[in-house]
Amino acid sequence: MSRINPEKFDxxxxxxxxxxxxxYGYKNIQGKLYRFSEFLCLTFGDTPPVTNLLVAFRWQETAKKFARYSHLTILEREDLINQTLNLIGEVKEMIVNKPYYHPVAEEVKSLAVAEVKPPSNTSVAPVTLKLDDPVTLLKAISLRQGELLKKLQIVTIRDLLFYYPRDHIDYGRQVNIKDLVAGETVTxxxxxxxCDCFSSPKNKKLTIFSLIIIDRTGEVKISRFFAGNFYSNRGWQEKMKRQFPRNAIVAASGLVKQNKYGITLENPEFEVLNSQGGNINSLKIGxxxxxxxLTDGIPADVIRNGVMEAMVALPQISDPLPVILKxxxxxxELQEAIARIHYPEDQDQLSHARRRLIFDEFFYLQLGFLQRRQEQKESRIAVSFTPNGRLIEEFNQILPFSLTNAQKRVIEEIIKDLQSPSPMNRLVQGDVGAGKTIVAVFAILTALQSGYQGALMAPTEVLAEQHYRKIVGWFNLLHLPVELLTGSTKTAKRRQIHGQLxxxxxxxxxxxxxxxxxxVxxxxxxxxxxxxxxxxxxQQRAKLLSKGRSPHVLSMTATPIPRTLALTLHGDLDVSQIDELPPGRQPIQTTVLTGKQRPQAYELIKREVAQGRQAYVIFPLIEESEKLDVKAAIAEYEKFSEKIFPNFNVGLLHGRMSSADKDKALNAFRDNETQIIVSTTVIEVGVDVPNATVMLIENAERFGLSQLHQLRGRVGRGSHKSFCLLVTSSKTPDSIQRLNVLEQSQDGFFISEMDLRLRGPGEVLGSRQSGLPDFALASLVEDQEVLVLAREAAEKILLQDKYMQGENSLKDELQRRYQKLIGNEILT
Structure with a gap:
């Protein structure tokens, strides 16, 4: 598009x-060369003759509206023509009042009160702004503010344009004064x-600015408060009163509040209009x-004004996304999306802008994941295992049960990976009791019969020992040695294991x-x-892998996570799901109880233990006060053993016990020497006691749904009916809603999805070590559909050009985006 010379514009x-x-009645008349709508569309299709960004946006939008002129009703056409005449009047006035143009965005001519402030910036905007220029070259941002903006990782003009709003306040809804409703944001x-502006009698440093505004339906008084000596100056106060003269037409936006004086607007923004129905040019009003x-020392208007000024650099942003994908x-388009995410004209524009920018966040993440997986497969050459052999045949014969269809499917996926020269990197997700260990054993035996060794690493001694107990029974029948190595292994045994390895x-x-x-x-x-x-x-995982030459890797988790989280955390892995439980597993009866109903839980435990069964009693653990929690667990253990269940043997287990004491407590429970075990969450995974039928969880509201589901999975492992009792003292609807999910479902994948929706990904995964990328806009809860589409698009890109040789701009953007999202780690 060409720049219009305002002096020659007709x-x-x-x-x-x-x-x-x-x-002619808005009939889209035919001229000598063009129809009316075509002529207007071409005229406004050129670059506007002014550099005021707000006016420029409206100018370009007018071209789009005239392109749809033939589809408008007569009333809509009339309205468009009136709007266009108003726009032309404004532009002509700008040209008359300011004949010389600076090629950066002009300051918006708004009389918004918040804009009237002491000068704080002596920097001068350059003639040409570049994306890599520092933000301190903008008029709106001082050198001191530039230093503060570094805390928000805003250093350059590019950083500022890509610093998206976290939300928008909708002042676009215009209402009559009589229709003001508390809680709504309106204009x-x-x-x-x-109009009045004066210092408070009680505090001379507090200035009160107030307007009484009337329309045909009523009147309202609205006020703003300014703290500081500058605003106490009588000259400033008189200037404010002159800017808002009696009978002037004013627009005001804000949150409607009801106070003891009546209805008003909280922290309102004002703009004096040329006439009733005149255009509102403010960055804020309407x-x-x-x-x-924000960060300390940076008011909202600094960023708003800086972004508007930086918009002149927007054309320098290229859009590397292929046209066919868009x-x-x-x-x-990317440039339009960035402009509209900052200053949309309506909710529809905002929605489309958000969708594009969220797509980009997900797309480059997934593109990086897929490229990383591809590079790993090509850079490491793994051994190819023999899928069929003596060990697999013998193991199939000794198995006392049939595999589920889900287990068979996942084993086939693993065997296919193990036959490939590229190293396997697969994650197996399975619900509690889905049979992940047996799947891992098939993979291990495939390695062993091909002449290789296997290693199985678990995060805790309890879980490692659980795996050892289960696998050693099978391996003894196959005449295969297997050993357990933990921090508790004696020195002599360690040396023996090292030598045999x-x-x-x-x-x-x-x-x-x-x-x-x-x-090792x-x-x-x-x-x-x-x-x-x-x-x-x-680093821990990498160190284990370094002990072999490109070994295959099989990861497992008993904590199912929704597909969107799996794509975001494990996008470079192949993911398999065991989504079917073995036959015969009985559903666990889950009940939410209040503190007053706790005696009912105790009666159920007494009944079950009297019939020869066992029970868990779990207390939550807060890491910040572990000592206190251990004391609480010990105190509860004493109360249970001495007062509540004096006729039964009660055991104690918590994280601060030594490994030997933990083993002693667990073995006593496994052997039914203790019928009830009081524990913190160390019991969560790895404990398999089929005789246990009751899981009582205290303060259940302090756990996540997935963690509660894991704890519940410690019972229901035998042939007897089992119970999970969730005791809570919380009465908040959110807590009750979450716990009710456990009552309604036994499906770990569904529960994890609900946990994601109710608590968010950071809480589900554990905020401190979640590994989640730092998205600016994207939400793994709200934007799941966009994530799936972005993954699909990334796969298409690499399918057509796996090295992206013809996509240099895409590769450059991928590098930049990754550094922003999750640092350099993913690219190493």
Whole structure:
């Protein structure tokens, strides 16, 4: 588009066209060369003759509206022509009042009160702004404010344009004064009946500015308060009163509040209009107002004004997303999306802008994941295992049960990976009791019969020992040695295990972090199985892998997470789901109880224990006060053993006990020497006591749904009916709603999805170590559909050009986006 020279612009011709069209009844008349709508569309399709960004946006929007002129009703056409005449009048006035143009955005000529402030900036905007220029070159941002903005990671003009609002206040809804309703954000337009600006009698540093506004339906008094000596100056106060003269037409926006003096607007924004129905040019009044995350010393208006000024650099932002993808997924152009996310004209524009920018956040994340997986497969050459052999055949014969269809499907996916020369990197998700361990054993046996060793690493001794107990029984029948290595393993036994590993005599080692210690050396490690892999750090997992030459990796988790979280956390992994429970597993009767109903829970435990069964009693653990929680658990243990269940043996288990004491407590419970065990959440995974039929969880509202589901999974493992009792003292609707999900469902995948929706991803995963990317706009709860589409689009890109050789701009943007989202780690 060409820049219009305002001095040569044919204002008379365009105004005459508008006048003639009005006189002919808005029939879209035919001229010598063009129809009326075509002429107007072409005229406004050029770059506007002013650099005021708000006016420029309206100018370009007018071109779009005339492109749809033939589809408008007569009334809509009339309204469009009136709006266009008003716009032309404003532009002509700007040209008359300011004949020389600075090629950066002009300050908005708004009389908004919040804009009237002491000068705080002596920096001068450059003739040309570049995306990599510092933000302190903007008029709106001082050098001191530039230093403060670094806390928000805003250093350059590009950073500022990509610093999206976290929300928008909708001042676009205009209402009559009589229709003001507390709690709504609105705009009113009326005459000024009275204006006052004065220092508070009680506090001379507090200035009160108030307007009484009337319209045909009523009147309202609205006030703003200004703190500081500058505003106490009588000259400033008189200037404010002159800007808002009696009978002037004013627009005011704000949140409607009801106080003891009546209805009013809280923290209102004002603008004096040229006439009733005149255009509102403010950045704030009568529109969607952007709300940004802030830091101390940076008022909202600094960012709002800075963004508006920085918009002149917007054309320098290229859009690397292929046109065919934008068309296929209905995505707005990037430049327009950035402009509209900051200053949308309506909710529809905001929605389309958000969708494009959220798509980009997800798209580059998924593109990076897929590229990383591809590079890993091509850079590491793994051994190819034999899928069929003696060990697999013998194991199938000794299995006392049939595999579920889900287990068979996942085993086939794993075997296919193990036959590939590229190393497997697969995550197996399965609900409590879905049979993940048996799937891992098939993978391990495939490695062993191909002449390689296997390693299984678990995050806790309890879980490692549980795996060892289960697998050693099967391996004894196959005449295969297997050992357990943990922090509790005696020195002599350690040396024996180290020697057998190095000689190749020991085919499988199960253990904890002890597996990654330097003395542990495998002769021929071919498969690594990592259970509850999210409990290990990246470096810990990498150290175990380094003990073999490109071993295959099978990760497992008993905490199902929704697909959107899996894509975001494990987008570079192949994910399998065991979404079917073995036959015969009885549903666990789950009940939410109040504190007053606790005696009912105790009666159920007494009844079950009297019939030879066992029970868990779980107390929550808050990491910040672990000592207090341990004391609480000990105190409850004493109360249970001495007062509530004096006729039964009660055991105690908590995280501050030594490994030997933990083993002693667990073994006593497994052997039914203790019928009731009082524990903190160390019992969550790895404990398999089929005789236990009651799980009582105190203060259940302090747990996440997925964690409660895991705890519930400790019962229902035998042939007897089992119970889970959730005791809560909370009466908040949110807490009750969450706990009711457990009453209604036994499906871990559904429960994790509900947990995500009710608590958000940070809480579900554990905020401190969640590993979630730092999205600016995207929500894994609200934007799941966009994430799936972005993954699909990324797959299409790499399918057509897996090295992106023809997409240099896309590769550059991928690098930049990743550094912003999750740092350099993912690209290493």
């Amino acid at each position: 204002w008379e011709r365009i105004e005459k066209a508008l006048q003639v069209e009005s006189e 009113i337009v009326g005459k000024i009946k009275k 529109r969607l107002l952007p709300v940004y995350p 068309q296929q997924y209905g995505l707005m 190095e000689s190749g005599e020991l085919p499988l080692l199960i253990g904890t972090h002890a597996l990654i210690q330097d003395p 050396q495998f002769r021929n490690l071919g498969l690594v199985v990592i259970d509850e892999q999210h409990r290990f750090g990246v």
